[in-house]
Structure formats: structure tokens, C-alpha cells
Amino acid sequence: TRALSSSADCFAKQHQLQQQLHGGSMPEHQQRTPTTLSATLSALRRSPFTFSARLYSTDAARPGEEEEGEGEDVREGKEEGAGVRGDDTGAEDNSSGGDSDSLREDLLRASMKHVASLGFTMKAVQAAGRDLGYSSAVANVLPRQEADLIEYFLEDCRAKMNAELDERKEEVAAMRIRDKIAEGVRIRLRLTAPYIHVWPRAIYVMSQPPNAANSLCLLHSLVDDMWHHAGDKSTDYNWYSKRMLLAGVYTSSELFMLTDSSPDFEETWHYVDRSIGRVLQVGKAGSDLLNLFKNVMDGASPAGKSTRV
Secondary structure, three states: OHHHHHHHHHHHHHHHHHHHHOOOOOOHHHOOEEOOOHHHHHHHHHOOOOOOOOOEEOOOOOOOOOOOOOOHHHHHHHHHHHHHHHHHHHHHHHOHHHHHHHHHHHHHHHHHHHHHHHOOOHHHHHHHHHHOOOOHHHHHHOOOOHHHHHHHHHHHHHHHHHHHHHHOHHHHHOOOHHHHHHHHHHHHHHHHHHHOOOHHHHHHHHOOHHHHHHHHHHHHHHHHHHHHHOOOOOOOHHHHHHHHHHHHHHHHHHHHHHOOOOHHHHHHHHHHHHHHHHHHHHHHHHHHHHHHHHHHHHHHOHHHOOOOO
């Protein structure tokens, strides 16, 4: 925008010099004056994708000139209208963030239609942009490129898992703890199944250093939701150990699913059940060991006072 403003000032000065050289009479094709750039620059800042303002206008009045036959009332009306337009421009500036978020949401949603064939790549995003009527350059609205698309998919899958578990709340409540956890893992993995052939690249992208922190946060949110629907209400060290162990179960099950060629991923569901069984045994053994250590320390403390561990 700074370069655009400087260029317009240069053209305006050049136009004034040409008028002076021609004595006020210029060829028709040169009688074009630069319009004011305030609205143009505001439009460019608001949305670079819808920017279509013209820098030159044959209908614009020359600087210092007024239309013939205009009275004071007409000029006052124009000034009032300009004030209203200025207020509208400010309002549009305030809503520019919402327009950008809406465009990003529409682009990511449309991109998922191409992921099955193009994978979690910028080609899928560019194809979605063309579907929405934009050029391929609209993909630049995603600063983190493929990672933004993958994170959108992960968040959407987590929301769908929670919605299904909420709908089946009474059914899930009647299950054992291990069955509740297994059902949550199966529901979430089924959402990945349609894209399992392109999922290895998604794992690679999210394992890169710039994306690793977000990947871990999303994994934590996922297993936390699973334990919440399983009825977990722990507030001690078990809160951390349960989520850590379940995160290991989920990631290993996802990797197992990549190589599973059985019908409807039957072997993956058996693997989930076996893994959760082992994890619950390890968790119980760890809890028993900590309780034993605590009891030993309590018995060794003088005057029956417990020692903080």
C-alpha cells in the first residue's frame, strides 16, 4: 500500500505538469486523473481477495475543479454523504476480521472434499479455492499451509466424536470403564478411516518441530474428552497417568491401522481392546505400588505422622 500511494502521488504531479504544458487542453485519452486512494487502500487492507478498485476514473473531477451548475446545497449534500461513507468504511474495517475468518472456514471445509484424492496438501486447498470462485492464490490465507488443514480435520473429528458420545450417553453409561474408553477410540479412528491412505503424510507434517506442540495439545484434548465421557473424576496424579497411557494407546492404534488390511479394520479393533486391557493392568499395578510405598512411609514416620511424598 505504501508503494501504491507513492505511485499515485507521482502520477498526480505528472498530470498537473502535462496540463501546464498543454495550456489546459489535453488529448481525450490523457484526460484521466488519479482518484483519491483512501477508499482504495482501505479496501486493500480489508480484503486483498475482493480488491477490485480502479486507480483511474474518467468520471472523477480534476483537482481544484467543480462540476458546472452545482450549488451550495448540492456540495453540502455531497460533503454529508462523504461523512457517512467514512463511517461505513470504519465499520467495514472492524468487520474485516470476521470476513477473513469466514473465508478461512469456508476454504478449509471445501478442501476436505479434495483430501481423499489429493491428500492433506496445498493442492487440495487450491482446488477448494477454485471451487469457491477464487484464484489459487487464496491458499495464502492459511499461514501454516497443510498444518492448518490437518488441524481443522483433527478438531472436526474430535467434535464429531463428542457429539456421538453425547447422543449415546445412556448406552455408554451402562458400559464398563474399559469398554467406554475402547468405544471412544473406535469412534475416533473410524473418522480417520476414509483418509487412511493419505494419513501418513499428515502424521509426517504434524511431527515436524513447528507443528509438534500443537499436535500434542490436540492429542491431549482428545484423550481428555475420552476420559470425560468415561466418567473419570480423578484430581490426583491419576489424572495425568490416565491421559498419558491413553495417548499411547490411541497413537499406537492409529499406526496399527495404517498397515491393517483386514475387512472393516477388524484387526485394529482387536488391537485396541488388547492395548486398553494392558494399559489398565499397568495403571492398576502402578497405583498399587504407589499406595504400598505411601503406606510404608506412613508406618515409618514417628508418632504416626505421615510423610509427604
